[in-house]
Amino acid sequence: EVQLVESGGGLVKPGGSLRLSCAASGFIFSNAWMSWVRQAPGKGLEWVGRIRSKADGETTDYAAPVKGRFTISRDDSENTLYLQMDSLKTEDTAIYYCTTEIAVVISSWFDPWGQGTLVTVSA
Amino acid sequence: DIHLTQSPSSLSAFVGDRITITCRASQSISTFLNWYQQKPGTAPRLLMYSASSLQSGVPSRFSGSGSATDFSLTISSLQPEDFATYYCQQSFTSPRTFGQGTKVEIK
Numbered sequence: 001e002v003q004l005v006e007s008g009g010g011l012v013k014p015g016g017s018l019r020l021s022c023a024a025s026g027f028i029f030s031n032a033w034m035s036w037v038r039q040a041p042g043k044g045l046e047w048v049g050r051i052r053s054k055a056d057g058e059t060t061d062y063a064a065p066v067k068g069r070f071t072i073s074r075d076d077s078e079n080t081l082y083l084q085m086d087s088l089k090t091e092d093t094a095i096y097y098c099t100t101e102i103a104v105v106i107s108s109w110f111d112p113w114g115q116g117t118l119v120t121v122s123a
Numbered sequence: 124d125i126h127l128t129q130s131p132s133s134l135s136a137f138v139g140d141r142i143t144i145t146c147r148a149s150q151s152i153s154t155f156l157n158w159y160q161q162k163p164g165t166a167p168r169l170l171m172y173s174a175s176s177l178q179s180g181v182p183s184r185f186s187g188s189g190s191a192t193d194f195s196l197t198i199s200s201l202q203p204e205d206f207a208t209y210y211c212q213q214s215f216t217s218p219r220t221f222g223q224g225t226k227v228e229i230k
Contacts, residue, residue, distance in 0.1 A: 035219070037167075044210065044221055044222070044223050044224045045159075045161075045167065045210055045212070045221040045224075046221065047218055047219040047220065047221070050217075050219075061217045061218070062218075063218045064124075064218070097166055097167070101214075102172075106155075107154075107155055107172070107173045107214060108155075108214040109157040109169055109172040109173075109212075109214060110157070110159070110167075110169065110212070111169040111172075111178065112169075113166040113167055113168070114166065115165075115166055116166055
């Protein structure tokens with residue numbers, strides 16, 4: 001069974017840092033493009049960023065609101081995805097989901113999704 | 124960035140109704156459009172990919188159509204388990220973007 005399990009969420013003060021993890025199982029993690037998507041309380045979905053597979057250069061892309069503050073990395077030996085969040089702002093408060101970006105030819109979609117982990121940025 | 128606008132933002136319907144949700148892109152995205160369902164307190168679930176392909180395990184009452192800038196998700200006969208929020212998402216370019224969501228409620 002394909003499974004993604006996030007951890008590491010919690011309460012942090014503005015300006016602080018937090019690292020989220022996403023443990024993957026049931027598929028060949030090293031071949032997968034992985035993304036983080038967040039959802040502020042009562043709001044819609046917002047793509048945070050993505051890391052490509054090692055075979056595709058392990059390059060990253062980020063949404064404008066987090067670029068320069070968040071860093072996505074991966075440890076293929078541990079089947080784990082990370083999101084390092086620095087200089088956190090109150091507007092970063094959200095549930096953070098990890099998800100696999102399935103690519104077929106030139107199309108792609110997000111499936112599956114983890115259960116999410118809540119990050120609260122508050123003084 | 125490509126902006127996706129869903130309509131309506133919410134709707135009320137009876138069990139058994141046929142409903143359609145639309146998603147309009149700010150520029151042409153071919154058929155690089157996906158649909159997700161999210162129930163309260165749970166993660167999103169993929170329903171449709173590439174505008175009209177049904178994800179494995181999703182009931183056939185769900186269908187999708189469209190290309191370029193105009194897309195739709197139709198539920199042919201609404202079931203109690205379909206009351207949820209639905210999001211479209213484009214994979215034409217980065218950053219990936221989502222519509223604002225359409226909440227489907229019981230009438």
